Amino acid sequence: MPTPAPDGIHKRSLLRDDVYESIRDAIVDGTFGPGERLKDPELEAWLGVSRTPIREALLRLERAGLIVAQPGRATIVTPVDPASTISAQQVVAAMHELAARLAVPSVTGHQLAAMAEANSRFETALGDDDVELALAADDDFHSVFIGACGNEMIPDVLEQALPLLRRVERQRFGSRSGRHSVTVHAEIIRLAGMGDSDGAALASRENWLSLGTEKPDAG
Incomplete structure (x- = not known):
C-alpha cells in the first residue's frame, strides 16, 4: 500500500516512542505490507518529524523483527515468518x-473485576468483528497481571517480542477461532480468584501458545 497521506499526526516535540508506535502499528495492521519498502522522506512527511526519530524507530523495529534494513539499499517490511513467530x-x-x-x-477483587470487564468487552468486540477493539480489550485483560506482578523486566521483554505476534493475533481475532x-x-x-497461581500461570501460558493453532468453527 502507498504511504498514508500527511495528516500532521505528530508534532516535532512529541516523543520518539510515538514515531515508533505509529510505524509499528502501520506494519501490524497491514498498512505497510510484507515486502514493502519504507522510505525515510515519505515517513518524515507522513509523521511530521525529522529523520532522527525515524531512524531510531526503524532500528527498534529491526530489533523486533518487523523490518530488515539493507545498508545502502532499502528498508523492507519482513514477511510473516513461521519460525520467528514461534x-x-x-x-x-x-x-x-x-x-x-x-x-x-496478591491480586485483588478489584483487579479480577477489571479482568472480567475487559473479557466482556473482548467477547463483544469479537462478536462485532471489531479486531481493533478486541486487541485493545485483550491487552487490558493481560495488563492486569503485568502491572501487578512487580517485575519491571517483563514489560520490556514483551515490548520486544509481542509486535511479531500482532499480525497473527489480528488474523485470529478476525476469525471465529478467537472466541x-x-x-x-x-x-x-x-x-x-481461587489463589491458584500455578493453574492461572499455566492457563496463561497455554492461551498464548495456542495462538494461531485453533481451527475456525464450522458455519
Missing part, C-alpha cells in the same frame, strides 16, 4: 506465565 510466541507465553505466577498471590480465548480468559480469572 520464537516470539514462546517468549511471550513464558512472560505471561511468569507474570501470572507472581501476580496471583476460544474468551473461555480461557474466564478460566484464568476463576483460577486467580
Whole structure:
C-alpha cells in the first residue's frame, strides 16, 4: 500500500516512542505490507518529524523483527515468518506465565473485576468483528497481571517480542477461532480468584501458545 497521506499526526516535540508506535502499528495492521519498502522522506512527511526519530524507530523495529534494513539499499517490511513467530510466541507465553505466577498471590477483587470487564468487552468486540477493539480489550485483560506482578523486566521483554505476534493475533481475532480465548480468559480469572497461581500461570501460558493453532468453527 502507498504511504498514508500527511495528516500532521505528530508534532516535532512529541516523543520518539510515538514515531515508533505509529510505524509499528502501520506494519501490524497491514498498512505497510510484507515486502514493502519504507522510505525515510515519505515517513518524515507522513509523521511530521525529522529523520532522527525515524531512524531510531526503524532500528527498534529491526530489533523486533518487523523490518530488515539493507545498508545502502532499502528498508523492507519482513514477511510473516513461521519460525520467528514461534520464537516470539514462546517468549511471550513464558512472560505471561511468569507474570501470572507472581501476580496471583496478591491480586485483588478489584483487579479480577477489571479482568472480567475487559473479557466482556473482548467477547463483544469479537462478536462485532471489531479486531481493533478486541486487541485493545485483550491487552487490558493481560495488563492486569503485568502491572501487578512487580517485575519491571517483563514489560520490556514483551515490548520486544509481542509486535511479531500482532499480525497473527489480528488474523485470529478476525476469525471465529478467537472466541476460544474468551473461555480461557474466564478460566484464568476463576483460577486467580481461587489463589491458584500455578493453574492461572499455566492457563496463561497455554492461551498464548495456542495462538494461531485453533481451527475456525464450522458455519
